[in-house]
Structure formats: structure tokens, C-alpha cells
Amino acid sequence: MRSLQIRQTLILIVLTIIYLCFELGFNARLLDVVGGNVKPEDVEGVEFYGRSLSGIAAALVVLQLMWRRRLKNGGKGGTGPGWIKIIVCCVVTAGVVFGVLKTTVNVLVNTRDAEFRRMAFNTTLLQRSLVGGSLQLQGLVDDPTLFAKPEGKSFLALFPFLAVSVKHLDERMGPAKEQLVRANVRQVAGGPAGYYDKYQEAMRELAGKWELYAGIIPDTDAGLRAKQQSSWQEYVSSLSRRGWQPHSVPMRRQAAVVNNVRKKVPVPANWKTDDERGFRAAVKRRYTAEAASKGVSVRGERIPPGLSFAAFVARPGVQAELREALKLPAGATVQAAYANPAEFGRLFDQFLDRQTAERLVEYRASRTDFENGGRFFHEGKEAARAAIVPPVALFFSLLGAIGHFSKLLYLIATVVLLLLAMRRGEQAGADGQLSRRSAWIATGVLATAFAGTWGVLSVLDNNVTRSELFRQMLDWTRQPEPDSTRWNIAGKAILANITHVVAVGQGYSYPVNEAIRIHVLQGIHYGYHAHQK
Structure with missing residues (x-):
């Protein structure tokens, strides 16, 4: 019985190691996604893998428990669960955890x-401004490469x-809000070049x-080709x-045919x-x-035929269309060509002015605008999710x-204790596995490892968690x-501890996790490609 238990545990060890490799590789990729200018589609894509891995983790626990029960009750032919039942339970568990x-x-997002x-x-x-370099926070690490590092x-x-x-956040960021919005608009647009x-x-x-409009129609024009084909x-x-x-x-009828065609x-x-x-x-x-003789109508303006391209661009209707396409304010004039970057820079500044003014309306909106049914409810919900x-x-x-x-x-402790028990000739426990004392030792290893790891991460620090800003x-x-009740106060303390552990744990584990993803898992990307960022 013990030899079967050792074999079973060794298989579970292998499965757990495989799972850990994928989980640690995913952890590194997840940090790449969320540790920057977060895009909802990127997070949702990579989180599919995260929920799947969590489901697999739960399924491994179910597999261990049910397999142990099967072995305890006599294995094949005994009263324990069959393999079909075990597999079904594992699949159901994975699906339930994924959904939960x-x-x-x-629920966390919708109840805010x-x-x-x-x-x-x-x-x-503020986060986008930090990523873009247009915002620096006092009290944080003075390192221009900080946001490229795990911490x-x-x-x-x-x-x-x-x-x-942060209380009174609006008052704290108010004076710089317009500057931050303008910098963000500039970054999203790709600067003057973009x-x-x-x-x-x-x-x-x-x-x-x-x-x-001018009758300069290439041979590949779809309308022309259709007309040529139908006429022929x-x-x-x-x-x-x-x-x-x-x-x-017939030769005698060719002249009549040509005249009819003409x-x-x-x-x-x-x-x-x-x-x-x-x-x-x-x-x-x-x-x-025919195309040249018709002229065109743009935004309700009839444009007469025969205009050059520059004159065509200067028409009010065309200008209105260009202003809409380029998101320019009313009154801005778009030229057909620009002689130098400075001239185009003035157009870009007009674009920034309009977009900044429009975005400031959102960032200066009141709480009412973010209520259910408010004009910025959807944007607020997406921000809450982010x-x-x-x-x-x-x-x-x-x-x-x-x-x-x-x-x-x-x-591993279970295997070691089973081997020691076999070597000493100790009698197996009632479940055919470890004795009660050995089972407590193995469980102690589990609890100590978890509590010890969490405790170490709770007291460790890195450059960020040591900073005055993070502590504040x-x-x-x-x-x-x-x-607040005592439960509320305790909950806030636990939340702060979790935040610290995540900040420290992710910072220290990333190099190892990324090495596993690159070298062991052959660069698996978990649905996210770095160039998308």
C-alpha cells in the first residue's frame, strides 16, 4: 500500500511542478501586462489564462483528495471513486473556479x-502620466528606469x-490636471510625428x-472597371x-456597327x-x-469643376470634413501641404487644445456624472475595472x-516520511498512508511553508516599498x-498587508518567473505580445 502511495505522491509532485512552471511564467507575463498603461483587452486576454490556471490548481487539489480516497478504499475494484468520476469532478471544479x-x-467592479x-x-x-514620463511623484524612488523594473x-x-x-486627490492634482491631460493626449497621438x-x-x-472630381481616374478604379465591363x-x-x-x-456591316457604337x-x-x-x-x-463635368458636393457645398488640389482643399466643405477627421477645433485651417515642421506644429497645437478641452470635461466631472445612467458611467466603470x-x-x-x-x-515531505516509515518498518496509519504523527509533520511543513513565505514577504522591502510615498x-x-467597526479596521490592515506582499513578492520573483517563461516554457506569451503595449 505504501509503495502505491509513494508512486501516487511522486506523480502529484510532477504535476505540481508542471503547474508551478506555468503559474510562475504566467505571473511574469501578468506583471508585464498590468505594470504599465493598462488596456482592458490586454488584461482580459491574459486573465483568461489566469482563471484557467486557477481552475487547474483547484482541480489538482481535487485530484489529490479523490485519488487518496480511491487508494484508501482498495483502488480498482474497491469502493473508492472510479477514474471517470475523478476526471469529471476535476473538470467541473476547474470550470466552477474559472466562473467564480x-x-x-x-461583482467587485459593479458594486463600486x-x-x-x-x-x-x-x-x-495619473498612472498613464507616470508611464509616459509627464508626472513624477515626490517621495518615490528617484530612478528614471524604475517603471521598467519589476518593483x-x-x-x-x-x-x-x-x-x-488618497483623500482630497482632486485638490492635490487639480493645478496639474490640464497639463497631465495635454501630455496624455500628446502621447496617445504619437506626438507631432504620429x-x-x-x-x-x-x-x-x-x-x-x-x-x-478632376477626372484623374486610374485604370484600377472599381467604378471605371464596372462601366467598361458592362459597356463591352x-x-x-x-x-x-x-x-x-x-x-x-461582315466587312460590309462594320461601318454601320461602328457608327452605332459611337x-x-x-x-x-x-x-x-x-x-x-x-x-x-x-x-x-x-x-x-462625365466625372469632371459633374463637380461634387462636400458637406452641402457644391464645388465647381476645374479646381486645383490646393483650391479644392481650401473649400469650406472640404475644410469641415478635414477638421472632423483630424479632430480640430472650428476655425482651424488645414493646408494641402506644409513647408516646414513649425507650420504643421501650429496645427498640432490646435488639435491638442481641442482634445485637452474635451478630455478636461471628463476629468472635472462631478460624482453625479459617474452614477448609473450618468454621461461618464461607462468610462468610470472601465476605470474601476482598471x-x-x-x-x-x-x-x-x-x-x-x-x-x-x-x-x-x-x-515531498510525505514521500520522505513514507520512505522513512518503510525503512523503519513502522505500521501504516488507518488510511493506509502516513501515521498520525507523520501526517501532522507533513501538514506542519505545508502550513510553515505558506505562513513562512507570506511572513517573509511581509517583512521584506524593496526600493518602492521603502519609499516615503508608498508607506504614506x-x-x-x-x-x-x-x-468604522473593528472588522473594518482589521480588513483595512489585511488589505494593506496584501498590498505590501504583492508589491514585494512580484518584485523579487519576477526575474525567476520570467526565466522560467522564456527558457522552460519556450517564451509562451499567454495571449499577450509585448509590441501591443
């Missing part, structure tokens, strides 16, 4: 009040959640419209009614009835002339890693409300 974690996050959503919306601006990424992931607890790319794209699209088919059909083909028109298509008088290329060229001439999901995801990932590392030590933010997190 997703529901938990949704309007003030939390408003504050989260503002703190995500800096951990701080960025935790920052929105911690900042929500905005110039958008300008060129808009002008290329406009040039295509002008070419149609109509010509061929008219011949077929007489039993002819373009190459078989009523619709301006082919030359000496055109040959089987000259399809000449026919299509004639169709193009008519198509081009503030809540990263720390929660990092916590569960770290918890799973510590828990299964402790479980791994428990399994944790103090704000612990600070009780006037009507």
Missing part, C-alpha cells in the same frame, strides 16, 4: 459607487487602487476624391442578336469591331469627362504560486473611517 473568479471580479468610479477615472490619468511595474499595477484611498501620419492619411483619402458586354450582346461576334462582323461610346471612326482595348479606352474617356483587476489578478496569481509551492513541499499610501489605506 470571473464573477468575483465583476460613483465616487470610486470618479476617483478611479482620475487615478488612471516599478508592481507599483504601477497597484497605484490606481492605492491612489483611490499626428502628421494621420494628416497624411486624411490627405491621401482626400486626394483620391479630388482625382475622381452590352456591345457583345447586341452583336450576338445578329449572330455575330466582335471578330466576325452613339454611346466615343470610339474613333476607324475603330475595329474586335478592338476591346480601344473600346475600353473610349469608355474611360467618357467616364472621366484599478481593481490588476491588484486582484496579481494577488491570486501570487497566492496560487505560494500555495502550490507549499503543497509541493508537503508532497499604505497608511492612507489603513486609515479608518469615523464610523
Whole structure:
């Protein structure tokens, strides 16, 4: 019986090691995603793998318990659960845990009040400003490369959640809010160079419209090709009614056929009835002339034919269309070309002015605007998710890693104790496995490993957690409300401890986790590619 138990435990050790490799690799990737300018689609994509791994972790626990019960009750042919039942229970457990974690996050987000959503919306601006380098926080580590390091990424992931607890945040960031919004708009636009790319794209699209307007139509134009094809088919059909083909028109009838064609298509008088290329060229001439003679209407303005591209661009209707495409304020003038960067810079400044003014309305909105049904409710909800999901995801990932590392030590201790018991000839316990004393020792290893790891991370520090700012933010997190109960105070203390452990644990474990992801797991990306960031 003990030899079977040893074999079973060794298999569980192997499965746990495999799981830990994937969990630790995922933890590194998760920190890459949430430790910066968080995009909801990136977090959601990588969290699918996180919830899946959590489900697998729970399934491994169920497998261990049910397999132990099967072995205790006689194995195959005994009264214990069969393999089909074990597999079904593991799959169901994984699915339930996956769903519970997703529901938990949704509940945490959906139950936040309007003030939390408003504050989260503002703190995500601060986070983006930190990533973009337009904001520096007093009391934090004075290191320009901080946010490229694991401890800096951990701080960025935790920052929105911690900042929500800061009292009078609006007053603190108020004077700099416009500057931060402007810097963020500039960064999102890609600076003058990125905005110039958008300008060129808009002008290329406009040039295509002008070419149609001016009758400069390429052979590849879809409308032209359709007209050429339909005209040729109509010509061929008219011949077929007489039993002819373009190459078989009788010589005596060719002049009449050409004259009949010229009523619709301006082919030359000496055109040959089987000259399809000449026919299509004639169709193009008519198509081009008709397009040029019509003129166009843009935003309700009738633009007369014959204008140059620069004159076409200068028309009020075209300018209105360009202002909308380039998100410019009313009254801004877009030129067909710019002689130097300084001239284009003035246009870019106008873009910044308009976008900054529009975004400031959001960041200066009141609590009412973030209520359910308010004009910024959706934006506030997304900001709340961006503030809540990263720390929660990092916590569960770290918890799973510590828990299964402790479980791994428990399994190893179990094997060692079983081998020692066999060597000493000790009688097995009632369950056919460890004696009561040995079982307590193995359980003690599990508890000590978990509590010891958590305790060590609770007292350790890194550059960020030693900083005055981080300690102050944790103090704000612990600070009780006037009507707080003992449970509320204890909950805040636990939350502060979890925050510290996550900040320290992620910082110290990232190099090992990333090495496992790259070298052991062959660079698995968990649904996230770094260039997307």
C-alpha cells in the first residue's frame, strides 16, 4: 500500500511542478501586462489564462483528495471513486473556479459607487502620466528606469487602487490636471510625428476624391472597371442578336456597327469591331469627362469643376470634413501641404487644445456624472475595472504560486516520511498512508511553508516599498473611517498587508518567473505580445 502511495505522491509532485512552471511564467507575463498603461483587452486576454490556471490548481487539489480516497478504499475494484468520476469532478471544479473568479471580479467592479468610479477615472490619468514620463511623484524612488523594473511595474499595477484611498486627490492634482491631460493626449497621438501620419492619411483619402472630381481616374478604379465591363458586354450582346461576334462582323456591316457604337461610346471612326482595348479606352474617356463635368458636393457645398488640389482643399466643405477627421477645433485651417515642421506644429497645437478641452470635461466631472445612467458611467466603470483587476489578478496569481509551492513541499515531505516509515518498518496509519504523527509533520511543513513565505514577504522591502510615498499610501489605506467597526479596521490592515506582499513578492520573483517563461516554457506569451503595449 505504501509503495502505491509513494508512486501516487511522486506523480502529484510532477504535476505540481508542471503547474508551478506555468503559474510562475504566467505571473511574469501578468506583471508585464498590468505594470504599465493598462488596456482592458490586454488584461482580459491574459486573465483568461489566469482563471484557467486557477481552475487547474483547484482541480489538482481535487485530484489529490479523490485519488487518496480511491487508494484508501482498495483502488480498482474497491469502493473508492472510479477514474471517470475523478476526471469529471476535476473538470467541473476547474470550470466552477474559472466562473467564480470571473464573477468575483465583476461583482467587485459593479458594486463600486460613483465616487470610486470618479476617483478611479482620475487615478488612471495619473498612472498613464507616470508611464509616459509627464508626472513624477515626490517621495518615490528617484530612478528614471524604475517603471521598467519589476518593483516599478508592481507599483504601477497597484497605484490606481492605492491612489483611490488618497483623500482630497482632486485638490492635490487639480493645478496639474490640464497639463497631465495635454501630455496624455500628446502621447496617445504619437506626438507631432504620429499626428502628421494621420494628416497624411486624411490627405491621401482626400486626394483620391479630388482625382475622381478632376477626372484623374486610374485604370484600377472599381467604378471605371464596372462601366467598361458592362459597356463591352452590352456591345457583345447586341452583336450576338445578329449572330455575330466582335471578330466576325461582315466587312460590309462594320461601318454601320461602328457608327452605332459611337452613339454611346466615343470610339474613333476607324475603330475595329474586335478592338476591346480601344473600346475600353473610349469608355474611360467618357467616364472621366462625365466625372469632371459633374463637380461634387462636400458637406452641402457644391464645388465647381476645374479646381486645383490646393483650391479644392481650401473649400469650406472640404475644410469641415478635414477638421472632423483630424479632430480640430472650428476655425482651424488645414493646408494641402506644409513647408516646414513649425507650420504643421501650429496645427498640432490646435488639435491638442481641442482634445485637452474635451478630455478636461471628463476629468472635472462631478460624482453625479459617474452614477448609473450618468454621461461618464461607462468610462468610470472601465476605470474601476482598471484599478481593481490588476491588484486582484496579481494577488491570486501570487497566492496560487505560494500555495502550490507549499503543497509541493508537503508532497515531498510525505514521500520522505513514507520512505522513512518503510525503512523503519513502522505500521501504516488507518488510511493506509502516513501515521498520525507523520501526517501532522507533513501538514506542519505545508502550513510553515505558506505562513513562512507570506511572513517573509511581509517583512521584506524593496526600493518602492521603502519609499516615503508608498508607506504614506499604505497608511492612507489603513486609515479608518469615523464610523468604522473593528472588522473594518482589521480588513483595512489585511488589505494593506496584501498590498505590501504583492508589491514585494512580484518584485523579487519576477526575474525567476520570467526565466522560467522564456527558457522552460519556450517564451509562451499567454495571449499577450509585448509590441501591443
